[in-house]
Amino acid sequence: MQYKLTTPVTREDLAPLRAGDTVLLSGVVYTARDAAHKRLMERLDAGEPLPFPLEGSAIYYVGPTPEKPGQVIGSAGPTTSGRMDAYSPRLLDLGQSIMIGKGKRNQAVKDAVVRNGAVYLAALGGAGALMAGSVKKLEIICWEDLGCEAVRRLEVKDFPLTVILDAHGGDLYESGPAAYLASLESKEG
Amino acid sequence: MRTIQAAALTEAVARLCIQANTYLPADIVAALDRQRKAEPWPLAKETLGLLWDNMKLAEQTHMPVCQDTGMACVFVELGQDVHIEGDFEAAIHEGVRQGYGEGYLRKSIVGDPLRRVNTEDNTPAAITVRLVPGDRCTLTVAPKGFGSENMSRLGMLKPADGVEGVKNFVIETVRLAGSNPCPPIVLGIGIGGSFDKVVYLAKHALLRPIDQPNPDPYYAQLEQELLASINALGVGPQGFGGQTTCLGLSIETAPTHVAGLPVAVNVSCHVTRRATAEL
């Protein structure tokens, strides 16, 4: 199935999504990688407000290449999400709804996804030029000193994504390869 | 004795950094093309199609294929009859600085592994030099992303582990890597040598085009077998499931000690980049 979603999203918006479905996402997406996540945690620890509203938000793990004159954004494919595992459950519990990246997540993240009715979506790893085409507007909203890791507010249109973890415990990284292998067996059998 | 100006090295490295990050090598393009047509699993086929579109888009719009424009690994085959006029290493670092600046490539290097401050110009380059006969200087820039680099492994196996041990180690590496290195992957595999040498073999193996088998038929056969075993795992493009987990792999070997069997696997991705120039 393919779904069209616009941020901010609600639990109800995400409930029908299943691992393996594709999503065309529009609206606002915030970028944050390792260093920015660390600072988000420091703000939370200090009881200070975050630089963007978490409720129903989507965070994209990306450090784009610098934009050339006239470009909205440079190449902008996902980075490995596992490095954010230490931080994501806390953000999901506080209202973040969508994580966008690539690669495996740990059990704590999977549990937090189910607990909060959230989703983890994959952008195409290594398809930086293609992903950039969906970004219509870019604004650095804080921590410019982090360079490519600064937090950016992106406006995206029909950003092509695939559901990895769904709110019902589905995980495409397990079910996808298993389904493919099962299809081979049924051919042989 | 032939003299090459350091400035010529700088100019070549700068150009190669941009070229490598924008245009994938012909062997990688051919393998992607073959697999997007051959892949039987629908989601996998669709995914390979998108990776193909991305590669074409980068070519047409002169954008980096991937946003991780990597650590600039520079391999130099330096003819022993060449005299470099100027500072050889500084000239290469300067080429990286210029290439990553002028090419709007991402600056991904921190100057210290623990204190982690970005050097802001992607220097220093990781330089490997080999002296060869003659009066030529061949430069290869192979920018390496770390989503895949981080999945690489080294094992000091026992001689008794034999070829089966090597196969198991490689397959286990791919299994552990799963979706992280942006499959379909490319592997450079080193077997033999010493603790340090085997890693160099694995990295160097990534420079060989994947449509070029190992010249020794025994290892060419092993390359074939390993590729088939990896593509039977079902990981598939991006780890979504499917046949195409690995586009190709290269093995390099070296003599080793009677008591050891070192093996190293350098994991790379469908954005395996290299560009070469001869001065």
Ligand code: SF4
């Ligand atoms: S693993 Fe390769 S394709 Fe994936 S982000 Fe890194 S450099 Fe790009």
